Amino acid sequence: MKLTVVGCSGSFPSAESACSSYLVEADGFRLLLDMGNGALGELQRHCGLYDLDAVFLSHLHADHCIDMCVYFVARYYRHEGGRCDPLPVYGPEGTEHRLTTAYADTPSASSMSEVFDFHTVKPGTFEIGPFTVHTERVAHPVEAYAIRIEHGGRTLTYSGDTGVSEALDELARDADLFLCEAAFTDGKEDIPDLHLNGREAGEAAARAGVRSLVLTHIPPWTDPQINLDHARAAYPGPVALAAPGATYEI
Numbered sequence: 001m002k003l004t005v006v007g008c009s010g011s012f013p014s015a016e017s018a019c020s021s022y023l024v025e026a027d028g029f030r031l032l033l034d035m036g037n038g039a040l041g042e043l044q045r046h047c048g049l050y051d052l053d054a055v056f057l058s059h060l061h062a063d064h065c066i067d068m069c070v071y072f073v074a075r076y077y078r079h080e081g082g083r084c085d086p087l088p089v090y091g092p093e094g095t096e097h098r099l100t101t102a103y104a105d106t107p108s109a110s111s112m113s114e115v116f117d118f119h120t121v122k123p124g125t126f127e128i129g130p131f132t133v134h135t136e137r138v139a140h141p142v143e144a145y146a147i148r149i150e151h152g153g154r155t156l157t158y159s160g161d162t163g164v165s166e167a168l169d170e171l172a173r174d175a176d177l178f179l180c181e182a183a184f185t186d187g188k189e190d191i192p193d194l195h196l197n198g199r200e201a202g203e204a205a206a207r208a209g210v211r212s213l214v215l216t217h218i219p220p221w222t223d224p225q226i227n228l229d230h231a232r233a234a235y236p237g238p239v240a241l242a243a244p245g246a247t248y249e250i
């Protein structure tokens with residue numbers, strides 16, 4: 001598997017990065033995890049506008065899904081070749097309604113489904129292209145999922161947005177790469193069931209026995225170095241900060 005960080009800013013974009021979006025490729029199949037603010041532009045640095053094979057939305061906060069509204073425009077009003085075929089989109093209950101409402105004036109209430117094939121995510125195991133994926137609800141104010149992606153004996157786990165979560169620990173068990181949010185800073189923000197801080201991300205990585213940890217979803221108002229230091233103090237394996245355009249062979 002190849003992972004490309006399309007955008008990794010938490011909550012709102014920074015001058016350097018779009019919000020959450022990660023491209024996962026294997027066997028020529030392209031799965032995009034989340035499409036937050038600014039991600040559609042950055043995505044085009046890494047793959048063609050119409051070359052995605054599936055999208056997984058961890059939850060419906062704007063910083064994880066809102067660029068799907070403008071991606072709808074690109075697929076619905078495509079100038080050459082006509083309207084795009086429906087792209088599989090996996091998201092929580094109500095994803096189609098949320099995106100349609102956010103767009104505000106789609107030609108009809110069902111226009112989104114003409115270019116997106118919506119699948120409602122529940123906790124469980126299923127296939128997306130060549131990937132076997134496992135999803136579980138995590139600790140966030142809205143219905144939110146973490147995802148474990150397996151291919152060719154290798155494993156990537158993405159936390160989505162979550163506070164401390166036993167379900168996340170299980171999904172990350174022995175993962176080769178654990179892409180984990182660390183939006184909060186230990187001692188600065190302390191709101192349960194919302195986000196992890198750097199220490200908690202490191203502790204989750206240690207409990208799960210992952211082989212490497214990449215911290216992501218750090219907001220522009222947070223010092224990433226502090227969160228990185230806290231994660232390294234809690235987890236003995238390799239830890240990196242996600243950066244736009246970074247790639248990982250898993």
Ligand SMILES: [Zn+2]
Pocket residue numbers: 010011020061063064161217
């Ligand atoms: Zn978020």
Ligand SMILES: [Zn+2]
Pocket residue numbers: 059061140161
């Ligand atoms: Zn969120």
